[in-house]
Amino acid sequence: xxxxxxxxxxxxxxxxxxxNAGMQLTAIGTVAITIVLLGAFLFVRxxxxxFGNQLMDQIEISTYLKADAxxxxxxxxxxxxxxDPRVLSVDxxxxxxxxxxxxxxxxxEIDTSLLTENPLPDKLRVRVREPxxxxxxxxxxxxxxxxxxxxxxxxxxxxxxxxGAVLRRVGIAVICVFLAVAGIIISNxxxxxxxxxxxxxxxxxxxxxxxxxIRMPFICEGLIDxxxxxxxxxxVLAVAHAALWPRLLEALPFVSLPAAAYNPGLLVGELFLAxxxxxxxxxxxxxxxxxRT
Amino acid sequence: xxxLRGVSLTYPNGVRALDHVSLEIGKGDxxxxxxxxxxxxxxxxxxxxxxxxxxxxxxxVDGIRVDKLRNGRVPALRRHLGVVFQDFKLxxxxxxxxxxxxxxQVTGAHTKDVMRQVPRVLDLVGLSHKSRMYPGELSxxxxxxxxxxxxxxxxxxxxxxxxxxGNLDPANTTEIMELLLRINLKxxxxxxxxxxxxxxxxxxxxxxxxxxxxxxxxxxxxYYYLGLGQGQVLSG
Numbered sequence: 001x002x003x004x005x006x007x008x009x010x011x012x013x014x015x016x017x018x019x020n021a022g023m024q025l026t027a028i029g030t031v032a033i034t035i036v037l038l039g040a041f042l043f044v045r046x047x048x049x050x051f052g053n054q055l056m057d058q059i060e061i062s063t064y065l066k067a068d069a070x071x072x073x074x075x076x077x078x079x080x081x082x083x084d085p086r087v088l089s090v091d092x093x094x095x096x097x098x099x100x101x102x103x104x105x106x107x108x109e110i111d112t113s114l115l116t117e118n119p120l121p122d123k124l125r126v127r128v129r130e131p132x133x134x135x136x137x138x139x140x141x142x143x144x145x146x147x148x149x150x151x152x153x154x155x156x157x158x159x160x161x162x163x164g165a166v167l168r169r170v171g172i173a174v175i176c177v178f179l180a181v182a183g184i185i186i187s188n189x190x191x192x193x194x195x196x197x198x199x200x201x202x203x204x205x206x207x208x209x210x211x212x213x214i215r216m217p218f219i220c221e222g223l224i225d226x227x228x229x230x231x232x233x234x235x236v237l238a239v240a241h242a243a244l245w246p247r248l249l250e251a252l253p254f255v256s257l258p259a260a261a262y263n264p265g266l267l268v269g270e271l272f273l274a275x276x277x278x279x280x281x282x283x284x285x286x287x288x289x290x291x292r293t
Numbered sequence: 294x295x296x297l298r299g300v301s302l303t304y305p306n307g308v309r310a311l312d313h314v315s316l317e318i319g320k321g322d323x324x325x326x327x328x329x330x331x332x333x334x335x336x337x338x339x340x341x342x343x344x345x346x347x348x349x350x351x352x353x354v355d356g357i358r359v360d361k362l363r364n365g366r367v368p369a370l371r372r373h374l375g376v377v378f379q380d381f382k383l384x385x386x387x388x389x390x391x392x393x394x395x396x397x398q399v400t401g402a403h404t405k406d407v408m409r410q411v412p413r414v415l416d417l418v419g420l421s422h423k424s425r426m427y428p429g430e431l432s433x434x435x436x437x438x439x440x441x442x443x444x445x446x447x448x449x450x451x452x453x454x455x456x457x458x459g460n461l462d463p464a465n466t467t468e469i470m471e472l473l474l475r476i477n478l479k480x481x482x483x484x485x486x487x488x489x490x491x492x493x494x495x496x497x498x499x500x501x502x503x504x505x506x507x508x509x510x511x512x513x514x515x516y517y518y519l520g521l522g523q524g525q526v527l528s529g
Binding site: 002003004005008015199200202203204205206207208209210211213214 | 342365367368369370371372376382384386395396398399400401403404405407408443444447
């Protein structure tokens, strides 16, 4: 290892960085703002997706059985449904249990003691492995002999599936726009620093420095801008999250927002990666414009 | 060492800088390129270090076909060449030592070699005692000597200089020309573009005279103005 070379290189990067402090601050600020927006967006998207998944997980297919079904017939239907690989679980809920559940859910608002007989049929509660499979499984259950009716909140499932697809597509588009805008601004900022050093670049080219070598300090500069900007952004996001999240939970008591819908470590990692990538790509492009001989 | 065959250069704006120029310069030669401003001296030098590409013709420098050289190979060519300019092109925020070392460091040279080579060339140009000073603290002659040291630090076989004494007073001019002569005596091929009559007439070296992008005369021991010397060799 030639420490003299390392020292020279780091010295050049540092000199570059401190000499154009104003421009560096602009670049870092741009990265920070972009990453804050990106982070907030990713967070909201993750929370929405987590919320959606939670709803999806609660979706079950209520399979109401014909009133005259014998217990042997019920057992065979139960067996038939659970042999489907898409099905996670099948629970038998007798009409008695069904009534108890109804009572519990309505919290006594309906006076069930008025009923002279239990109007509920026996049912099978079917859970499916993936929300997307619910409609198909429901359709195949409906065809089984001895099944009276099948209910699964068809519209809710369709809406949630659509929401998920839209979120994915819009999300990718929004992220691309964010990164492109930040890239352009940073690329312009670094072009100014390249312009400020054009004499140096000309001399480097004159004495036979390779383009890669000339590029390297600028790429490092972009990398530092990106990482510092991301660090500021992550800090801002963390503070905002700590301040706003408890209030949000308080404001929406009936919605059980999933705390673990996103992985904070992963999100921070993604944001740093995005910041660093913007910095490197932007500086690569802006130096390239000055290198064509 | 340097060979141009039928070289023409037309700039994108339509100006014809060079018109069918042919020139041979041997190893260890000392050549003056003379002529008025805008006659193509600088353009010719620019072609040699591949700052410009000829519109037509063949250029060979130290065995490298410069006219066909790919962009990626230009750094390799430049390491065989030293180039010196009228405006010195020094970095004002680096010391003399750093300016000279810079030329080696940016080519990825080992620190060991930098530490050996930089004092050697600073000694050659007589600036060892000013190695820690900044260009702004030096006289014009000293700045040009720094630039020459930088041009020599990678041990080039050829030193190109474009009006090296253009910004200097007569005393400094003499100093620089004597330095170039010393470097030439060590075997380095030297090409100097100049319109300094006194320098050319005193040195009595090969003089290539240019007019309107063409070489009009090429004398072995020439003067700045045609007809002052003896034994003129007129060539195409």
